[in-house]
Amino acid sequence: MDTPTPDQEKILDSKASTILIDAIAGSGKTTTLAMLVRQMRGQGVNPRRILCLAFSQGAKIRLSEKLQEYGLSNAALLFTVDELARYHIEKLAKSKVIRRPEQLHLPRDIRQHFVSAADRLWKKIHEQGRISDFNYDFGLDGHC
Known part of the structure; x- marks a missing residue:
């Protein structure tokens, strides 16, 4: 398993309920997120309570692969931002709260x-x- 860097440690030690990891390509965002999911699952957090958003399908696939490397398949909800938006639009439209665009x-x-x-x-x-x-x-x- 990967050993966290000092910056990753700060994220892993955070008590925030929402964490945004914004950094340059290759800086370890995906690894950090996988570490965070591993930590949360180790604390007994239900996988349906862990939401990971990616800005692209490629990033989502890479995170899924990283979670599999950690033995954490299906350990969190993984969506692209677009997928999450579509999911909620469809849900609201189905319940007739909004008209489907x-x-x-x-x-x-x-x-x-x-x-x-x-x-x-x-x-x-x-x-x-x-x-x-x-x-x-x-x-x-x-x-x-």
């Missing part, structure tokens, strides 16, 4: 919604007089 499959369909949302956000920031490095006016003119 339309499916967007084609990049051009997604782009239209993204550009529209970004344009609204930029206008809101501009109206509030806030300073932002993001200063592009999308000028929605139907060419999405």
Whole structure:
């Protein structure tokens, strides 16, 4: 098994209920998260109470592989951020709390919604007089 670095020890010693590990590629984020899951399971925490989020499918797969290396298959809930969002949207739609959004499959369909949302956000920031490095006016003119 891996021996924790001093930075990993700080994370493993944390009493926080939510931990965000943000670091450069190759710094040990996946290993640290696997160590944290191992520690929590060793403390008797139910696997359904341990949620691990990854920003990509590749990162999720790598974490799953690392947990298997530690003998911890199915030791936590593993989702990408997108998967977790979809799960909750579907759950809310099924219980009729919200109307299920339309499916967007084609990049051009997604782009239209993204550009529209970004344009609204930029206008809101501009109206509030806030300073932002993001200063592009999308000028929605139907060419999405």
